[in-house]
Structure formats: structure tokens, C-alpha cells
Amino acid sequence: MAAMSKIATGNGHGENSPYFDGWKAYETDPFHPIDRPDGVIQMGLAENQLCFDFIKKWLIKHPEASVCTAQGVNRFKEMALFQDYHGMPEFRRAVAKFMGKVRGDRVKFDPDRIVMSGGATGAHETVAFCLADPGEAFLVPTPYYPGFDRDLKWRTGVELVPVHCESSNNFKITRDALEAAYVKAQEANLRVKGLLITNPSNPLGTILDRDTLKNVVGFINEKNIHLIGDEIYAATVFMEPEFVSISEIIEEDDVECNRDLIHIVYSLSKDMGFPGFRVGIVYSYNDAVVSCARKMSSFGLVSSQTQHLIASMLSDDDFVDDFIAESKNLLFKRHKYFTRSLSQVGIGSLKSNAGLFIWMDLRKLLREKTFEAEMELWRVIINEVKLNVSPGSSFHCHEPGWFRVCFANMDDNTMAVALSRIRTFMLKNNEAMVPPRKLCRLSSLKLSLSRRMDDLMSPSILSPHSPLPQSPLVRARN
Amino acid sequence: MGLLSRKATCNSHGQDSSYFLGWQEYEKNPYDEVKNPRGIIQMGLAENQLSFDLLESWLAKNPDAAGFKRDGQSIFKELALFQDYHGLPAFKKALVDFMAEIRGNKVTFDPNNIVLTAGATSANETLMFCLAEQGDAFLLPTPYYPGFDRDLKWRTGVEIVPIECTSSNRFQITASALEEAYEQAQRKNLRVKGVLVTNPSNPLGTTMTRDELDLLVNFITDKEIHLISDEIYSGTVFSSPAFVSIVEVLKDRNLENTQVWERVHIVYSLSKDLGLPGFRVGAIYSNDPIVVAAATKMSSFGLVSSQTQYLLSAMLSDKKFTKEYIAKNHKRLRKRQSKLVAGLEKADIGCLESNAGLFCWVDMRHLLSSDTFEAEMELWKKIVYDVKLNISPGSSCHCSEPGWFRVCFANMSEDTLTLAMQRLKSFVGSIASKDRSHQELKNSRRKFRTKWVFRLSFQSFHDREQDER
Numbered sequence: 001m002a003a004m005s006k007i008a009t010g011n012g013h014g015e016n017s018p019y020f021d022g023w024k025a026y027e028t029d030p031f032h033p034i035d036r037p038d039g040v041i042q043m044g045l046a047e048n049q050l051c052f053d054f055i056k057k058w059l060i061k062h063p064e065a066s067v068c069t070a071q072g073v074n075r076f077k078e079m080a081l082f083q084d085y086h087g088m089p090e091f092r093r094a095v096a097k098f099m100g101k102v103r104g105d106r107v108k109f110d111p112d113r114i115v116m117s118g119g120a121t122g123a124h125e126t127v128a129f130c131l132a133d134p135g136e137a138f139l140v141p142t143p144y145y146p147g148f149d150r151d152l153k154w155r156t157g158v159e160l161v162p163v164h165c166e167s168s169n170n171f172k173i174t175r176d177a178l179e180a181a182y183v184k185a186q187e188a189n190l191r192v193k194g195l196l197i198t199n200p201s202n203p204l205g206t207i208l209d210r211d212t213l214k215n216v217v218g219f220i221n222e223k224n225i226h227l228i229g230d231e232i233y234a235a236t237v238f239m240e241p242e243f244v245s246i247s248e249i250i251e252e253d254d255v256e257c258n259r260d261l262i263h264i265v266y267s268l269s270k271d272m273g274f275p276g277f278r279v280g281i282v283y284s285y286n287d288a289v290v291s292c293a294r295k296m297s298s299f300g301l302v303s304s305q306t307q308h309l310i311a312s313m314l315s316d317d318d319f320v321d322d323f324i325a326e327s328k329n330l331l332f333k334r335h336k337y338f339t340r341s342l343s344q345v346g347i348g349s350l351k352s353n354a355g356l357f358i359w360m361d362l363r364k365l366l367r368e369k370t371f372e373a374e375m376e377l378w379r380v381i382i383n384e385v386k387l388n389v390s391p392g393s394s395f396h397c398h399e400p401g402w403f404r405v406c407f408a409n410m411d412d413n414t415m416a417v418a419l420s421r422i423r424t425f426m427l428k429n430n431e432a433m434v435p436p437r438k439l440c441r442l443s444s445l446k447l448s449l450s451r452r453m454d455d456l457m458s459p460s461i462l463s464p465h466s467p468l469p470q471s472p473l474v475r476a477r478n
Numbered sequence: 479m480g481l482l483s484r485k486a487t488c489n490s491h492g493q494d495s496s497y498f499l500g501w502q503e504y505e506k507n508p509y510d511e512v513k514n515p516r517g518i519i520q521m522g523l524a525e526n527q528l529s530f531d532l533l534e535s536w537l538a539k540n541p542d543a544a545g546f547k548r549d550g551q552s553i554f555k556e557l558a559l560f561q562d563y564h565g566l567p568a569f570k571k572a573l574v575d576f577m578a579e580i581r582g583n584k585v586t587f588d589p590n591n592i593v594l595t596a597g598a599t600s601a602n603e604t605l606m607f608c609l610a611e612q613g614d615a616f617l618l619p620t621p622y623y624p625g626f627d628r629d630l631k632w633r634t635g636v637e638i639v640p641i642e643c644t645s646s647n648r649f650q651i652t653a654s655a656l657e658e659a660y661e662q663a664q665r666k667n668l669r670v671k672g673v674l675v676t677n678p679s680n681p682l683g684t685t686m687t688r689d690e691l692d693l694l695v696n697f698i699t700d701k702e703i704h705l706i707s708d709e710i711y712s713g714t715v716f717s718s719p720a721f722v723s724i725v726e727v728l729k730d731r732n733l734e735n736t737q738v739w740e741r742v743h744i745v746y747s748l749s750k751d752l753g754l755p756g757f758r759v760g761a762i763y764s765n766d767p768i769v770v771a772a773a774t775k776m777s778s779f780g781l782v783s784s785q786t787q788y789l790l791s792a793m794l795s796d797k798k799f800t801k802e803y804i805a806k807n808h809k810r811l812r813k814r815q816s817k818l819v820a821g822l823e824k825a826d827i828g829c830l831e832s833n834a835g836l837f838c839w840v841d842m843r844h845l846l847s848s849d850t851f852e853a854e855m856e857l858w859k860k861i862v863y864d865v866k867l868n869i870s871p872g873s874s875c876h877c878s879e880p881g882w883f884r885v886c887f888a889n890m891s892e893d894t895l896t897l898a899m900q901r902l903k904s905f906v907g908s909i910a911s912k913d914r915s916h917q918e919l920k921n922s923r924r925k926f927r928t929k930w931v932f933r934l935s936f937q938s939f940h941d942r943e944q945d946e947r
Contacts, residue, residue, distance in 0.1 A: 004608055004609055004768060004769065004772065005607060005608055005609060005610055005611050006611060007607055007608070007611075007772075008607065008608040008609070008768070008769070008772035008773075009768065009772070013772075013775040013776075015775065047559060049555070049559065052554065052555040052558070055554070055558075056552055056554055056555070059546065059552075059554060063545065066544055066545055066546070068537045068543065068544030068545070068789060069537075069541065069544045069545050070538065070541070073534055073537055073538065073544075076530070076533070076534055076537065077527070077530045077534070079756055080530070080533070080753060080754045080755075080756050080757060081525060081527070081753070081755060081756055082755075082756040083597075083749075083755040083756050083758070118596055118600075118778075118779050118780035118781060119561075119778075119781065121778050121779055122778075122779045122780055125779050129483060129485055129486075129633055130482055130483055130485070130486045131482055131483055131486070132483050133483045133484050133485075134612075136483075150775075150778070151779075155607050155633070155776070155779075193481075193483075269561075273558060273559070274558045275558070275559060275560075275561040276557050276558050276559055276560040276561050276783070276784030276785070277558060277783050277784060277785055278561070278596075278780075278781050278782075278783050278784075286482075288482055288486060288487075289482065289486065292482070292485075292486040292491075295491045295628075296491075296633070298597075298599050298600075298628070298629075299596065299599060299600045299603055299633075299779065299780055300596045300600060300779055300780035301596060301597070301758050302758075302783070303756070303757050303758050303782070303783035303785065303786045304756030304757060304758075305756070305757055305783065305785055305786050305789070306783045306785050306786070309785065
């Protein structure tokens with residue numbers, strides 16, 4: 001009689017997925033350069049830790065950005081009382097401006113369409129509540145962020161139907177895949193209400209090209225379903241090609257689109273590195289959705305203390321311009337260093353230009369082409385190599401052997417330690433495959449091999465299409 | 479098509495209620511001492527604005543907490559990254575200690591049993607998602623906070639069945655009212671999952687008696703259902719009787735670690751006691767580890783900003799400050815409430831005797847043209863549009879008797895309250911004189927009727943005279 005709800009006692013929170021198991025392993029034995037040098041290094045957390053020094057300098061110069069300092073306290077009472085779910089006008093203006101700048105000012109955002117939410121987590125759940133009834137479905141291209149299973153489904157009763165993307169074409173979203181997923185949903189008697197895309201993609205780290213975006217917009221218009229664009233990694237696009245937002249595509253002359261179907265989810269957790277401040281945004285081109293989401297935002301308003309801080313920071317145009325440039329620069333450098341070092345030991349990844357992670361290709365290390373083998377390999381990586389990485393299966397990837405590995409949530413030293421562990425592991429792994437009498441030749445070959453790899457190294461080589469060495473020995477034979 | 483969900487297109491968000499309409503009218507024409515002295519005075523907002531100076535002076539003395547620092551060192555990065563839904567341990571400890579202090583330290587709370595949420599709004603909704611399925615029901619004593627219709631029902635699909643309380647016994651909960659509500663739910667084929675009470679009560683401003691609390695414990699034990707005690711006004715109890723929390727009753731009855739102990743859950747927030755609604759600090763406290771675990775995961779949808787957790791953990795850990803704040807806040811609330819009560823008395827208006835909250839439950843039944851909710855709405859519209867006071871009509875709080883209004887007293891300056899009372903007095907005075915002249919007219923009509931044949935022309939002339947006045 002006094003039992004709890006099915007929602008509370010079931011598994012809909014999704015935390016029994018391996019994505020979270022790795023976190024648990026990390027939490028019991030976390031790496032620390034001095035106290036726990038053999039601990040697990042966290043590479044499963046998509047955080048952006050590269051820009052804090054930059055931000056701190058701004059904070060020191062602007063004490064009035066906090067309503068609690070002597071310089072800001074004159075607004076304390078006003079902020080403390082402000083619980084209007086419309087959000088502070090200056091906060092909305094500043095966020096709208098920031099979103100525009102992140103898109104190179106190629107498009108403008110209307111502050112009156114900015115609706116707050118409890119992080120992007122809250123934003124996604126709110127959008128699901130607004131657009132779909134229990135039992136209805138959204139299509140989501142795989143691989144996708146594991147949190148969607150909780151955010152979109154758990155308390156809403158909405159279903160997710162995967163749109164399968166394959167490594168054979170770099171996990172591009174094809175019209176065929178969309179249609180196939182739609183048909184599958186219908187066969188399962190699920191009414192499809194929308195398509196959710198994450199662009200730039202988590203976990204791929206890639207952006208959708210113009211053609212794909214147009215295809216997607218065409219598809220949703222034809223089916224008269226909603227398009228939710230999760231663009232929370234928009235400012236993490238650190239090199240060409242340039243990011244194209246849904247907000248830009250719908251403005252193009254040759255694109256016909258019912259704007260009532262278009263919604264964007266945003267957050268400052270990734271672009272600025274502020275996950276603790278819980279700044280989520282729902283931006284919809286549909287007035288009814290704006291109105292409904294705004295009422296629902298009562299369940300997850302942004303603390304006025306935080307609204308004030310963000311409004312101050314993002315209203316400073318010079319700071320924003322410098323920040324966006326600096327962030328891209330630091331991400332680019334870290335990504336290059338990481339991927340280059342990996343390729344030196346024969347590890348490739350999907351060619352990427354965005355995000356806080358890479359989509360690492362470890363298919364050749366699998367005992368067999370199965371998800372069981374992927375789990376085995378993953379346990380080895382966690383328990384022996386002592387790195388928490390995220391297995392592709394937790395992202396609903398259709399093919400085993402892919403892993404998401406984060407690179408922006410640690411300092412240079414930790415990155416170096418992680419890479420040395422990977423190096424050690426790969427060399428051990430390769431040696432294990434080599435018969436003993438060939439070992440002496442192996443050592444003399446290693447040096448020239450790595451030099452050759454440096455010469456050849458450039459991001460364009462690291463795609464699944466290029467021949468990846470099984471081991472230095474195999475490469476030398478070629 | 480492009481259809482939205484049923485939730486998006488229905489009215490369950492409750493914002494078409496008069497509670498919110500009054501706010502909207504206020505917003506169109508808000509009172510300002512200088513800029514708009516004839517505007518509407520906001521008396522429909524249960525905010526505590528009386529003690530900000532205490533908070534501000536604490537901030538001035540504690541620059542580290544204010545400036546993302548700890549022991550002089552910047553912890554900005556640490557806070558910016560902290561999104562653990564278990565919450566900042568120091569904050570949870572400070573919060574449960576504060577809750578205990580408010581209860582005279584007669585009970586203690588375990589920080590591991592507290593879940594942080596984005597305001598009590600989120601806490602209440604989360605508890606519904608944890609404890610009930612769509613279509614299940616919770617029993618709530620009337621009158622109750624209008625926001626519950628949204629918070630408890632909208633996205634959860636849970637139903638509310640009222641426990642009717644009446645002025646005959648000061649709106650206290652009775653055993654028969656509880657049973658009647660339970661039976662009503664059954665008649666509607668609704669499975670009752672629990673009772674939710676607000677203690678101290680919004681809108682009554684009263685604390686629940688020990689008898690009522692005992693009654694509730696007996697009832698939920700007998701029916702094997704949950705009890706949610708929304709105690710967000712617990713820090714606003716400014717006069718006797720002292721606040722008795724449900725946990726105190728359970729403890730006194732030696733019910734700790736029994737089944738019923740795990741079915742009692744408390745909702746808290748700093749929006750009323752500390753006057754910080756903008757910071758969105760809510761909490762669920764439960765002795766059931768499964769509820770704590772589920773609610774913790776759900777809090778992902780509305781975590782408390784780490785910036786805010788840090789500031790408040792420093793503030794609430796300062797025991798010297800909390801002691802002084804609680805005492806001074808009580809004193810100021812008591813004084814302000816007395817002022818409202820006295821002002822109402824001058825207008826011949828009474829209210830329910832209260833010892834808590836940020837409002838009074840005002841009795842305007844005698845001003846109704848008839849004992850109906852239509853008459854209540856009529857009166858309310860006059861008060862909002864003519865008297866220019868936004869107060870909340872009892873019907874928006876689901877009161878079963880027309881004529882009661884919730885009037886807030888802590889969200890304005892003393893001068894503004896004085897002005898509001900003057901306006902009310904004039905209004906009541908004008909009704910009284912209108913009543914008197916209508917009464918006189920009725921009397922004179924009666925007199926003339928007996929001689930109508932001879933005085934017909936004279937009477938009609940007399941009538942016209944009255945109307946033109």
C-alpha cells in the first residue's frame with residue numbers, strides 16, 4: 001500500500017549502465033599525482049577544465065558580479081527575492097548574445113525565447129514533457145549520450161527509438177537511417193513526436209555538415225515532427241569545418257521549415273565549464289512551447305545569484321570574444337597532443353573537430369566482434385590501465401569496439417600520465433602478440449617507425465578508413 | 479500536426495487561477511511610494527523582506543563566502559565543476575543543523591537523509607514522482623497553497639482530494655474530515671498514497687496542534703500511507719504555541735525506526751525562513767533510504783547551484799549568526815503581524831488568530847453580499863481594482879467557505895502596510911455608509927408604500943434623489 005512509485009523503484013534512472021560503473025570505479029580509487037599516483041584517471045567525464053585561469057582573471061577584476069561582495073551587495077536583496085520564471089532580463093539578453101557570438105554572429109537569438117531550466121538535463125526533460133505524451137517516442141541517432149535515457153524517458157514515459165549510424169560512413173545521419181527508424185517505431189505502434197540530434201555530437205566530437213542538416217530538417221518537416229537540437233557543445237568547435245547551427249539552417253532561402261517544430265537545448269556546462277551552476281536553456285521557435293516550458297521552469301530555475309554572475313560575465317563583449325577564441329585554442333592544442341600521442345602507439349579515433357572527447361577506435365583490440373568482448377576490454381582498461389573511459393555500448397553504439405575518451409577535464413601532467421599508461425599497455429599488448437625471436441628486430445624498428453608516424457601525422461590520417469597498424473611489426477613489414 | 483503534449487495544452491499548471499491573476503493585475507500597476515503612489519499594493523506574495531539587513535551585514539563580515547574563496551584561496555573552479563547530486567556535504571550538514579535549531583534542537587537530522595532540490599516547488603513534485611503513480615491521490619487539508627495544484631498534479635498525473643476544514647474549529651484537521659476525504663477518494667476510484675500537510679499552515683498562519691499531529695500519525699499508520707509535512711514556514715513561528723514538528727511527535731511516541739517512521743517525509747526550503755526565494759534552495763528529508771536514493775537521482779533535474787550551496791553553507795554554519803537571525807526575525811514578524819491585525823481591527827475586520835507565517839487569514843465574510851463564492855469574487859475584484867490591494871481569495875486556496883482572504887504582511891515596508899490598512903478602512907467605511915443609505919432607502923420605501931396612492935409622485939422624486947447621491 002505504501003509502496004513507492006514504479007518510477008522510483010525501477011531502473012529508468014539509467015544508472016545501472018556501465019557508463020556509471022566506470023565512475024564508481026574511479027570514485028573508489030581516484031588518481032591524485034601525489035596521494036594516489038596509481039589511482040584511476042577520470043577520462044569518462046566530459047568537462048571543460050581548460051579555461052578556468054582565464055575566467056578567474058575576469059572575476060578578480062569584477063567583484064560586482066557577485067551579489068555578495070561589497071561591490072555587488074547593493075543588489076543582494078533584489079536578487080534574493082527574484083524568482084520570476086521569466087528570468088532576469090539582463091541574464092536572458094546576455095545568454096542570447098553569447099549564443100549568437102558562438103555562432104559567429106551569423107544568427108541572432110531573441111532573449112524573450114530564452115527559458116531557464118535545471119541544466120540541459122532539466123531542459124531535455126522539460127522539452128519532452130512539452131512535446132510528447134507518455135508512450136510516444138523520439139528518434140535519436142546512435143551513438144548518443146547515455147543520460148538521454150534518463151532525461152527524456154524516466155519520468156515522462158516517452159520512448160526513444162535509435163537511428164542507427166555506422167562507422168562505414170563516419171556515423172553520418174542518413175535519410176535512409178531516419179526513415180528506417182521511423183518505420184520501426186510505427187511497427188512497434190509508437191507515435192513519433194520528434195527527432196533529437198546533438199550537434200556537435202556527443203560522443204563523436206563531430207559536427208553535422210550542411211547537407212545532413214538540410215536532410216534532417218527536410219525529414220522532420222515532411223513527417224511533421226519536432227526537431228530538438230542539443231547544441232551544448234557549440235563553442236567547443238576548435239577547428240574547421242565551421243559549426244552550422246539549426247538556427248542558421250532554418251534561415252536559409254532554400255530551406256522550407258515550419259518553425260513551430262524547431263527547438264534548441266543549450267547550457268553553459270560544456271562551453272564555459274560551469275556544470276555546477278546549473279544553467280540550462282530551452283530555446284524554442286514555437287510560442288506555445290516557450291510559454292509551457294517557462295511555466296515548467298519553476299521546477300528548475302537558475303539561482304538568481306548565478307543569473308546575476310552570468311549576466312555580468314556574458315555582457316562583457318571583450319571577455320566573451322577573448323574567451324571563445326582562447327577556449328578553442330586550448331581545446332585544439334589538447335586534442336592535437338592527445339590524438340597525435342595515441343596514433344604513435346597505434347590507436348586511431350574518429351576524425352573530430354569539436355567536443356571534449358574523442359571517439360576512440362579499439363576494434364582491433366577486441367577478442368571478437370561482440371559487445372561482450374568490448375566489456376572485457378573495458379574492464380581491462382579500468383582495472384589494469386587504470387583509466388575510466390566510456391564503452392560505446394553505453395552510448396547505444398551499433399558496433400562494438402568504440403570508446404569515448406575525454407581529454408579536457410585534466411591538467412597537462414595528468415594527461416601525460418594517462419598517455420604513458422596507454423603507451424605501456426599498447427606496447428605490452430603488441431609484444432604479447434609477437435613471437436619471442438622477432439623481439440630484437442622490433443626494438444630497432446620502433447624508433448624509425450615513430451619518426452615516420454610523426455611525419456605522416458595530421459588529423460586527416462586518423463580516420464577509420466586509413467590503414468591502422470596492428471602493431472609496429474606489421475607496419476614495418478609494410 | 480506538430481501537436482504538443484496534453485500537459486502543454488491543458489490548464490493543470492493552474493495559472494489561470496485568481497491567485498495568479500491578482501499578480502498579473504499588480505504587475506500592470508504596481509505601487510511605488512514615489513513613482514506610483516496610487517498603484518496596487520502587493521499583499522498576495524508570501525515573501526519575508528524583514529530581515530535582509532541581517533543577511534547583508536553577515537555578507538559584509540564574510541568576504542570569502544561572498545567571493546568564491548575559502549581561507550583566502552579561490553575555489554571558483556571547484557565550485558564551477560561541482561555537480562554531484564549528493565550535494566555539498568558542508569551545506570547539507572549546515573542545513574540539517576539549521577533545521578534542528580529551528581525545532582529547538584529537540585530533534586536531530588542526518589545529512590545523509592537530505593536531498594537538495596531547486597526550491598520546495600521541485601521538492602514537492604519530486605516526492606510525488608517517488609511516491610505515487612499517475613492517477614493516485616494525495617489528501618490535502620483545505621485551505622491550501624494554490625501552487626500545489628501545479629506542483630503535485632501537473633506533470634505527475636497525481637490527484638488531490640481535499641480534507642475539508644472549516645472555521646467552526648479554526649480550520650483544524652479532524653478525524654472525521656480525514657475519513658471523509660479518504661472515502662471520497664475511494665468513491666472516485668482513486669488510490670490514496672498519502673497525506674500532505676503544510677505546517678505551519680499556508681494560508682492559515684497557524685501551527686498544527688499536537689492533537690492534530692497525533693491524529694495524522696494514527697491515520698497514516700492505520701491506512702499504511704505516506705505523510706508529507708511541508709515545513710517551509712517552520713522558522714517563521716513568532717509566538718506561542720511553539721512549533722511542533724512531525725518528527726518530534728514520532729520521537730515522543732517512540733516510533734523511530736518503525737515502518738511509519740519511514741513513511742514520513744519533510745519538505746523544506748530557505749525561501750520563507752531566510753527570505754531567499756531567488757536562490758532556489760529546497761530540500762526533501764526522508765528516513766526511507768529508497769526515497770532518498772530515488773529523490774537524489776531525480777534532483778538532477780533541479781540541482782541547487784553550487785555557488786549558492788557554498789555561500790549558504792558558510793552562512794548557516796555560523797551558529798552565532800543563525801541564533802541571532804532566528805530570534806530577530808521572529809521579533810520582527812511578530813511586530814509586523816500585530817500591526818496588520820490592529821489595522822484590520824480598525825476596519826472592523828477580524829482574522830484567524832495566528833502565530834506563524836508571513837500572512838494572516840482574514841475574515842471578510844461579513845462584507846459579502848451573499849454567502850457564495852461569486853460574492854467572494856465580486857468582493858475580491860473590488861479590493862484589487864478599487865481598493866488597489868492584491869490579496870488572495872480563499873477560493874484560490876480551495877477553502878470550502880466563502881469570505882476568507884490571505885493577506886501578506888512581511889513583503890513590504892511598514893509605511894506601505896499602514897497605507898494599505900488606511901485604504902482598507904476607507905473601503906469598509908464606504909461600504910458601511912452605502913449599506914446604511916440602502917437600509918434607509920428600504921425603510922423609507924416601506925413607509926411610502928402604505929400611502930402610495932396618495933404619495934406616488936413624491937416617492938419617485940425621493941428615489942431619484944437617493945440614486946443621484
